Amino acid sequence: MDVILKKAFDKYIPLIDQWLDKLLPKDDKPPQAIHRAMRYSVFAGGKRLRPIMAIEAFKWVGGKGAKIYPVACAIELIHTYSLIHDDLPAMDNDDFRRNKPTCHKVFGEANAILAGDALHALAFELLAKTDDAKIIGEVANAIGTEGLVGGQVVDIELEGCDVSEDDVRFIHERKTAALFVASVQAGAMAGIASEKELKSITQFAKRLGLAFQITDDILDIKGDQEELGKDIGSDLEHDKATYPKAVGIEKSQEIAEQLIQKAKKALLPNHSNSLFIALADFVINRTY
């Protein structure tokens, strides 16, 4: 991994985890079962990419201070909630995530559904602390039927179907890119971005998010199960709509590389772009 990125991960991940620990209800607080389930999934060892992007976007536009952390944590809670619900038997029916049994395998389906719901609500409670309703509106829009949920619905609908590149882009832009975009938008808005900055960072995140999901599709075929921390071949098994299925692995890799180049080009000059560029390089080269 790139040195800049490694330093950023080493610095940010423990900080984000400290904030998450502070902001989540303690697991000995009643009702304990739900707090344990929430914490289990939040602390299952994510890369914290989305909160890092929110913090970096905040700084990129000149934001200062710690007020970005509750926003960044809110984004991570939303990401976690969506993973918990996606893993449910009625959805993708996944038993492992990040090398650990999924939430419903440990706490049962009812608690997993409710843990997702509670993380969803807590995210908005944290976002409300920004006192900026515009940020809340953007995030809410990104995770509804025009974003996260819409992507997941079509992802399930198109299982086992012939799919075009357009179909898969429709899913990936919503299922993955929308929350990448919301992360940088929330960060940039909290840091008082100019319109030009907001447009630039939005373009960057949209392309990065799409490329991220394409490399996810590729890793599901070529990746290493242990390094990846989840079942390999699960897309093939469920005959999911993926880029490799629509256009083949080589073409998928090409599209992801082009998106990464375009993402980098979207970044404004005279800004501290180095971490974003390192993130872009990580997304295209990642093995986990």
Next chain:
Amino acid sequence: MDVILKKAFDKYIPLIDQWLDKLLPKDDKPPQAIHRAMRYSVFAGGKRLRPIMAIEAFKWVGGKGAKIYPVACAIELIHTYSLIHDDLPAMDNDDFRRNKPTCHKVFGEANAILAGDALHALAFELLAKTDDAKIIGEVANAIGTEGLVGGQVVDIELEGCDVSEDDVRFIHERKTAALFVASVQAGAMAGIASEKELKSITQFAKRLGLAFQITDDILDIKGDQEELGKDIGSDLEHDKATYPKAVGIEKSQEIAEQLIQKAKKALLPNHSNSLFIALADFVINRTY
């Protein structure tokens, strides 16, 4: 039903439904399946008690204009989302609600989970239009583990257990009263309430909400299945934590009546209390 209440229902329900229709994505908008599922449950014929309470609280503190309607609709979307998730096979496993098959029976479990998630997100998108982050924070808090979700978790945990009145109150205050409270708080805050007004209407709604859930428990034993629109005896079948189980039907009725008296007493003088009083009388005398 009381004349004041009937007039209010006749006036507000169609208005709220018009707003809901305007604010929900059309069902021919892709992805159609999720929009159809959302609309199916939202328009399944609810009493719209919570949005009416939000609107009434707004007017009660002197609020004017239509800006309360998106807030009131957000509350109803949250209520609907919570019913959809509560009805799921992994939770209460209910097949009927308001005389219609439940969401997952019609659209499948995956779409029902996602329709709930999407209504949850859309509610916050609508609340964000108030430009008042404090309202958003209150509502988010009321539906997380300190409110709605917390109540549902303990409700499931205590199935089949011996329960005390305190146990059941813990559940009912969270599962039902919390959203009644959030409804009037959101309305009152949108109408710029004084602290005294906020305290009064909060006390009213907390007692009303608890009484409402107690009468719900009683109706599950003594009610008419058709009039009620859902299965009777479902609490007994699942050995749920209810007031009749903890203290018997007669004592439950007494407690509900006392709560209704106390609710009325919490209302400030020199305010237009008539609809709230009619609502309180409805809650204690209702047969559906």
